[in-house]
Amino acid sequence: MLRVWTKLAAGIFLCVVWPSAFSEPENLMAGGDFAGPALYEENCAVCHGEQLEGAAQGVPLIGGDLKHGETLEALTHSIAKGMPEKGMVAWESVLSDLEIKTLALMVKEYRAGLVEIDLTKEIELPQGEILSAHHSFKVDRITDQLDPFPYSISVLPDHSLLVTEKMFGIRTVSAEGEVSELIGGAPETHNDVYVLAEQGIEFGAGWILDVQAHPRFEENGWVYLHYTERCQECGDVMDDDNPPTSRNVVVRGRVKNGQWGDHEVIWSAPDFEANFYLDVVAGGRLAFDPEGYMFMTVGMRDMDGIQDLSSPYGKTHRVHDDGRVPSDNPFVDVEGAYPTIWTVGHRSPQGLAFDASSRQVWGTEHGPRGGDEINLLTAGGNFGWPLFSGGQNYDGTEVSHGRATSELELEDTEQPTVEFTPSIAISNLLVYQGEMFPEWQGDFLVGSLKATDLFRIRLDGGQIVEQEILLQDIGRIRDIDVSPTGEVYLLLEHRSGGQIVRLASP
Numbered sequence: 001m002l003r004v005w006t007k008l009a010a011g012i013f014l015c016v017v018w019p020s021a022f023s024e025p026e027n028l029m030a031g032g033d034f035a036g037p038a039l040y041e042e043n044c045a046v047c048h049g050e051q052l053e054g055a056a057q058g059v060p061l062i063g064g065d066l067k068h069g070e071t072l073e074a075l076t077h078s079i080a081k082g083m084p085e086k087g088m089v090a091w092e093s094v095l096s097d098l099e100i101k102t103l104a105l106m107v108k109e110y111r112a113g114l115v116e117i118d119l120t121k122e123i124e125l126p127q128g129e130i131l132s133a134h135h136s137f138k139v140d141r142i143t144d145q146l147d148p149f150p151y152s153i154s155v156l157p158d159h160s161l162l163v164t165e166k167m168f169g170i171r172t173v174s175a176e177g178e179v180s181e182l183i184g185g186a187p188e189t190h191n192d193v194y195v196l197a198e199q200g201i202e203f204g205a206g207w208i209l210d211v212q213a214h215p216r217f218e219e220n221g222w223v224y225l226h227y228t229e230r231c232q233e234c235g236d237v238m239d240d241d242n243p244p245t246s247r248n249v250v251v252r253g254r255v256k257n258g259q260w261g262d263h264e265v266i267w268s269a270p271d272f273e274a275n276f277y278l279d280v281v282a283g284g285r286l287a288f289d290p291e292g293y294m295f296m297t298v299g300m301r302d303m304d305g306i307q308d309l310s311s312p313y314g315k316t317h318r319v320h321d322d323g324r325v326p327s328d329n330p331f332v333d334v335e336g337a338y339p340t341i342w343t344v345g346h347r348s349p350q351g352l353a354f355d356a357s358s359r360q361v362w363g364t365e366h367g368p369r370g371g372d373e374i375n376l377l378t379a380g381g382n383f384g385w386p387l388f389s390g391g392q393n394y395d396g397t398e399v400s401h402g403r404a405t406s407e408l409e410l411e412d413t414e415q416p417t418v419e420f421t422p423s424i425a426i427s428n429l430l431v432y433q434g435e436m437f438p439e440w441q442g443d444f445l446v447g448s449l450k451a452t453d454l455f456r457i458r459l460d461g462g463q464i465v466e467q468e469i470l471l472q473d474i475g476r477i478r479d480i481d482v483s484p485t486g487e488v489y490l491l492l493e494h495r496s497g498g499q500i501v502r503l504a505s506p
Ligand code: HEC
Pocket: 040, 043, 044, 045, 046, 047, 048, 057, 058, 059, 061, 065, 066, 067, 068, 069, 075, 078, 079, 083, 086, 087, 088, 089, 091, 103, 104, 107
């Protein structure tokens, strides 16, 4: 079923959200919907070519080094100041600062190959031994028989996996790659699709998101699921067509003989907070602190609730593994605050990982155009969205929603530890702990959707001291997990079927 909505309620920022099931909105960046292409077409294409490939009067802006530098600052400078003696206008007299930054970002996106992505290209795994800075490894395919849009994997002690397909439910995959039927009795999902006609963005309501086995799964068998529960009647329905709404819910249960049982609700957003849009920014990740706490991400639902402590959206939350509210949570004593809130001011959280050795929790999120982030989620931290951001809105304006009435200053907000500009469409991450690759101990392994690369990043004192691409062009990495013996598993989206691949010693 496909329904097209022609109306769009005011104040809904659908064009700034990230990834829907089908329409790969990151690719829309290259289309006419976003600032940049039109500006470029009008002012630059005549000399630099339609695709930045160069033309008679201007140099190519892709495919080789740039004479005047290619950092965002250098590009901004080149465009603003121009090289009048060589025929390049100083655009600062014509365009605004933001328009110039938009164009600089666009040039960076093209240079990084992030614009035209061929989604039908088959996933080709590199053969044989792959060399990297500290370890060589091989990559094997476990299965390519999943739905094109799987969301999460959790590797169990026997190397079998739990996997969620967001519009369908949960399955198991054996260590040998055999994919089970859908687990019966698990929370209901919906695979009908809604389209916002103006932006062409497609989305659903009622999806299964993260799955995580409890850190002591062998003893207790608990499986945790984060999903969005559909409700036809609740929430602030903003459209005459009465579209369904959804809200985030976390449950746990046990899987026995292909059935979900012992179901317990661990956390849920209240009914009245259900909303009709955007499972796509539902966040929906889970991470365990082996001491018995669980963290979860809940994406933004509308711009006004994100800085509001009485709304669960745009936040990270922390509960005990049975759902009780920890007495040392940062806002438990604040009147009217949602007591499970751990951090505030998130836009579209995509990844969550607990570092068992430092006892720190890390999150990834999609900024607006030009700023994907890795954040250290410290208790009570405010990450600033939608008041401040390193990136800019897709329409080329500055991020400043609600600043006029807020007391929050930029200095009060937490800054990302790692920032990716242009955006790689960061996905999940893990802090590697495992015997198989001892030299990666404590390093981040980070997936990306748009860049389709697997990154390894080492931090020291909050600074990046090492960064490499372990796998290039592997496909859209949606999730990443590690087995108890240290093999790294990646969950890949692909039109012809989602895949699970494994990195292991050669
Ligand atoms: C009338 C032709 C013309 C137009 C229009 C023009 N440029 Fe240029 N541009 C040039 C030329 C020629 C150069 C090379 C200058 C040099 O050799 O140092 C250049 C250089 C650049 C560079 C630096 C390239 C390098 O190698 O470091 C950037 C970036 C750039 N242009 C971006 C833009 C953008 C963005 C626009 C539109 C707002 C634009 N240009 C419009 C002619 C043009």
